[in-house]
Structures are given as structure tokens and as C-alpha cells.
Amino acid sequence: MTSVTLENVMKFYIPAVGAGDTKPVTGLENISMFIQDGETISIVGPSGCGKSTLLKAIAGLESINSGRILYNKVDVTRISPQGRGVGMVFQDYALYPSKEGEDNLSYYFEVRKKTEEEKQQRLRETADMMGIGFELLMGRQVDTLSGGEKQRVGIARCIVREPNVFLMDEPISNLDAKLRERTRTEIKKLLKKFGITTIYVTHDQQEAIFMGDRIAVMRSGRLEQFGTFDDLYYSPANLFVASLIGTPPINILPAIIQNGVVSLPDSQFNVALPPDQERSFPSGSVRLGVRPESWTVSQRSGQGIPMKVIHVERLYTERAAFVNGQLGGAVINALVGLDFPENVSQVYLLPDWSQTHVFASDSETALVSPGAPALF
Ligand code: ADP
Ligand code: MG
Numbered sequence: 001m002t003s004v005t006l007e008n009v010m011k012f013y014i015p016a017v018g019a020g021d022t023k024p025v026t027g028l029e030n031i032s033m034f035i036q037d038g039e040t041i042s043i044v045g046p047s048g049c050g051k052s053t054l055l056k057a058i059a060g061l062e063s064i065n066s067g068r069i070l071y072n073k074v075d076v077t078r079i080s081p082q083g084r085g086v087g088m089v090f091q092d093y094a095l096y097p098s099k100e101g102e103d104n105l106s107y108y109f110e111v112r113k114k115t116e117e118e119k120q121q122r123l124r125e126t127a128d129m130m131g132i133g134f135e136l137l138m139g140r141q142v143d144t145l146s147g148g149e150k151q152r153v154g155i156a157r158c159i160v161r162e163p164n165v166f167l168m169d170e171p172i173s174n175l176d177a178k179l180r181e182r183t184r185t186e187i188k189k190l191l192k193k194f195g196i197t198t199i200y201v202t203h204d205q206q207e208a209i210f211m212g213d214r215i216a217v218m219r220s221g222r223l224e225q226f227g228t229f230d231d232l233y234y235s236p237a238n239l240f241v242a243s244l245i246g247t248p249p250i251n252i253l254p255a256i257i258q259n260g261v262v263s264l265p266d267s268q269f270n271v272a273l274p275p276d277q278e279r280s281f282p283s284g285s286v287r288l289g290v291r292p293e294s295w296t297v298s299q300r301s302g303q304g305i306p307m308k309v310i311h312v313e314r315l316y317t318e319r320a321a322f323v324n325g326q327l328g329g330a331v332i333n334a335l336v337g338l339d340f341p342e343n344v345s346q347v348y349l350l351p352d353w354s355q356t357h358v359f360a361s362d363s364e365t366a367l368v369s370p371g372a373p374a375l376f
Contacts, residue, residue, distance in 0.1 A: 002071050002164040002197050004035040004058060009067035011053055011221075027053040028064070029221040037072075040191050040198040041226075042212030044205055044244070050221040051201045055167050058199060059086045071164060084165070087158025087196075089151065091170040101145070101153045102138040105160050126160045129193055147175045148183045155187065159194060166191070166198040173202070184210055205244055217241050230372040239364035242289055242357060248322060248333040253288045254361065257281050262288070266328020269305045277353040282367050289357030292322060295334040296350045299341075304348035307332060312340060323347055 011027035028050050035041055043051045056062035058069060060081040069077050076084050105126065106119055114122075127134045130152065137149055145153065151171055158166060172183045188211055191198050200211045208215050209229050216226040217240075225237040229245070236242035242250050256263045260278040263270045273281060298304055307325040314321045321340050322333045325347065334349060358368035 001037050003037045003073075004165060004197060004199075005068075005070040005073070006031050006033045006058070007068040007070070008032055009054075009057060009069065010065045011050075011057060011062065012065050026050075026221040027062075028057065031067070031223050033216065033223060033226055035197060035199065037197055038195050039213050040188075040200060040211060041214045041216060042208035043199060043201045043216045043218060044203065044208035045218035045224075047203055049218040051203070051218060052169055053221075054218070055088075055169050055199060055201055058165070059088055059167055060084050061088075085161075085163055086165045086167055087161055087163030089154045089158055089166075089168045089171045091173055100139060100141050101156075104142060104153055105138065105157050108157070108161055122160055122162075126156050129159060130156050130190070146179075148172075148179050151175075151183060152186075155190060163196060166194070166196045167201075168198065169201045170203065171200075172207075173204070180207075187211070206247065209245070215245075217244060234372040235369040236357070236366055238366055239287070239289070239359045242359070242366070246291060248292055248324075250289045250291050250357065251330065251332045251334075252359075253290070253327070253330055253332075254285075255288045256285050257283050257358075259283075264305060264328060266330065267305055271305070271350070274353055280368060281358060285361040286367065287359040287361055288351065289359055290351045291355065292333040293335040294352045294355035295332075296352065297323060297334050297336050298348045298350075299344055299346075300348065301346075302348070304350035307334075307347050307349055309345055309347060312336075312342070312344075314338060 009028050009031040012024035013027050014024050015022055031054065043054060045051055053062060057064050060076065060079060064077065068075055071084060102123070105123060127138065134152065134156065137145065137153060142150060142153065154171070171187070172180050175183055184207060202208050202211070214226060214228055215232055217224045217232065219240055225232060225241045232241055232245045236245070239252070243252070253264055254266060256265065260273050261270055262273060296304065305327060307327040309323055309325045310331070311324050312321050313324060316338065319338045321336050321338050323336050323340065324331065324333050327349070332349070334347070355370045356368070357366060357370065359366055
């Protein structure tokens with residue numbers, strides 16, 4: 001039962017002597033967050049943004065320059081990884097390849113000098129938790145296992161140790177797409193069963209959304225936003241978060257708002273805001289953000305901003321399609337029904353103003369966000 005608190009955590013890397021540039025590299029910039037006991041959170045962001053550094057700092061594998069890390073309100077900043085009791089699963093399997101699955105698990109008991117009885121008991125509990133078929137994996141030599149199977153053994157090896165906190169760094173990014181989907185479902189089920197506080201790192205936004213109760217978005221060592229999917233999707237802190245979360249991504253259009261009229265200089269189109277929306281929109285030069293599902297798409301001229309269709313992508317399993325086209329300087333995606341006809345070369349789009357985001361034109365700041373829709 002462990003909560004994790006980060007208070008103003010800073011980490012710099014000092015380049016090695018003779019490495020040319022001697023300026024310190026920012027690893028983590030003033031990160032503060034609170035992770036509740038039993039919660040699974042995802043950390044997502046582009047390569048090099050500091051995800052692994054953050055995970056290693058939480059584990060104690062990397063020292064920090066300032067700030068504090070607490071487990072259950074107890075300061076562990078200077079405590080070793082062993083003392084913190086963390087379990088880590090990495091992208092590389094880090095198993096002992098020539099050993100059998102079971103030996104990989106029981107190595108810990110040998111180091112800790114546990115009795116044979118304690119060891120067998122805990123191995124049985126772990127195998128039970130890992131579910132059907134796991135006993136078989138334990139009997140096999142690691143270098144004969146598939147990537148997905150190796151990660152199951154890797155996870156079991158952590159669970160055997162009854163960690164306070166479970167840390168996973170891109171554990172399935174080495175697997176091919178199909179296996180990745182299956183494995184992430186399985187990991188999620190296991191995490192539910194374990195109930196251990198888990199921090200899951202990935203560079204894939206869809207995986208982050210799938211795994212995390214909450215999602216932390218990072219960029220250049222900074223925490224851009226930490227919240228639920230609804231927070232990030234409907235109330236993004238800035239343009240970076242808005243663009244990262246969502247497939248296809250949010251559409252961005254430069255616009256000028258004046259006296260309740262929105263002008264899109266790119267497509268020489270003017271449209272009046274409905275009176276009930278007028279007051280919530282700022283005046284001046286902005287960027288509109290419209291999600292693919294927030295357009296009304298018409299084939300009738302005069303029903304909105306004209307867009308030349310490039311192609312229509314049909315998602316048969318979703319019973320939906322995306323119309324992809326050129327609107328001024330931007331490539332736009334709009335959600336339509338699967339029955340959208342072939343050979344339509346021009347459509348007319350209008351944003352649902354109540355679902356439209358507004359960002360500053362000269363910074364990434366969010367000026368207007370729709371907020372999560374009420375479901376009932
Ligand atoms: P991510 O896991 O998000 O891809 P990392 O946490 O590995 O990113 O790296 C964050 C930044 O810190 C990068 O700019 C990286 O080059 C730098 N970095 C990471 N580890 C070291 C190190 N041991 N020495 C110097 N710079 C490092
Ligand atoms: Mg990494």
C-alpha cells in the first residue's frame with residue numbers, strides 16, 4: 001500500500017569531460033506529482049523527454065539534484081532501490097537467458113536466503129496470480145520464449161518480490177503490433193489483480209490511454225499535464241497536449257475572431273458565432289482546434305468552409321470513416337458515417353462551436369476548452 005509523491009524534482013546530466021558541449025542537460029525540470037496508492041498511471045511523451053529518467057528517479061536508480069521523493073509521506077530521496085522495494089520491468093527483458101523461467105523467479109529467494117518452503121509458497125501464489133499457462137512458462141528455458149512470454153516472466157519476477165511500487169519502462173515496445181495489443185490487455189488485467197501502485201512508461205499515446213487511470217504528459221523534462229483521459233482530451237493545458245492525445249489528431253486552423261465573427265484567412269471564409277457561444281470566445285488572432293468528431297460535414301455548397309477531399313478512410317470495425325482533405329494550409333480529418341459516398345471531391349465543414357478549442361496564436365496556451373461532455 002504505497003502512494004508516491006514527487007516534490008519539485010530536478011535532474012541535470014553533466015556531460016562527460018571532453019564531450020564537447022559542457023552545458024548540463026536537463027533530465028527533469030521541477031516535477032511535482034502525487035500518485036495514489038493502488039493507482040496505475042502512464043507517463044507519455046516523445047523520445048528523450050525524460051520518461052526513463054523520471055522512472056529511475058522514482059526507483060532510486062538515478063540520484064536527483066534537488067527536490068524530494070516520498071513513499072507514503074516518508075522521504076526516500078536518499079534510500080537505495082533495494083530499500084524502496086520497487087519492481088521494474090524494462091523494454092529489454094533483462095532475464096537470465098540460459099536459465100529456466102522458474103530460476104529467474106527464484107534467484108531472488110536465493111539472494112535473500114529464504115527457506116525452500118517460503119520460496120515454493122510464494123512461487124505458487126505468483127503462478128496463481130499470473131493465470132493459466134504460467135506454470136508451463138516457468139519450466140521453459142528463457143531463450144526459447146517469445147517476446148510476450150519473456151515479459152510475462154519479467155513481470156512475475158517482480159511480483160514474486162512483493163514490491164511496494166511497480167515500474168514499467170516501455171515493456172512491450174519490442175513486440176509486433178498484434179502481440180502488443182494482446183499483451184497490453186493481459187498486463188492491464190494483471191495490474192488490476194495485483195492492486196500495486198504502478199507507473200507505466202510508453203511513447204505511444206494510445207497505450208498510455210489504455211493502461212493508465214491517469215496520464216502524465218511530458219516534454220523536454222517538464223510535466224505538461226497530469227490527469228484523466230477526459231482532462232487531457234477535453235481540457236488540454238496547451239496545444240502540445242491537445243495534439244498528442246487523439247487519433248487522428250485535433251485539427252488546427254489559424255483564425256481571427258472579431259465582433260462575433262470568425263475569419264479563416266487561409267480559406268477566405270467568414271462565419272458568425274452563434275449568439276450563445278459569442279461571449280466565451282476571445283477576440284483577436286487565435287488558433288482553433290477542432291477534433292475530427294466535432295465537425296458537421298455537408299456535401300451541399302454554402303453549408304460551411306469548402307474543403308477539397310484527398311481521401312476517405314473507412315474503419316469498417318468502427319462503422320465510421322474519416323474524410324481527409326485540404327483546407328487552406330491545413331490537412332483536416334473529419335469523422336463521417338461509414339456510408340459516406342465514394343467520389344465526393346468537395347465537402348463543406350462547420351465546427352461544433354461548443355466543442356471547439358481555442359489556442360493563442362503566439363503561444364501554445366489554451367484559451368478556451370470545451371470540457372468533458374455530460375453523459376446524462
Ligand atoms: P525518454 O525515456 O523519455 O526517451 P530519457 O529519460 O532517457 O528520455 O532522457 C531524457 C534526457 O536526458 C535526454 O535528453 C537524454 O539524452 C538525457 N540523458 C538520459 N540519460 C543520460 C545520461 N546518463 N547522461 C547524459 N544524458 C542523459
Ligand atoms: Mg526511455
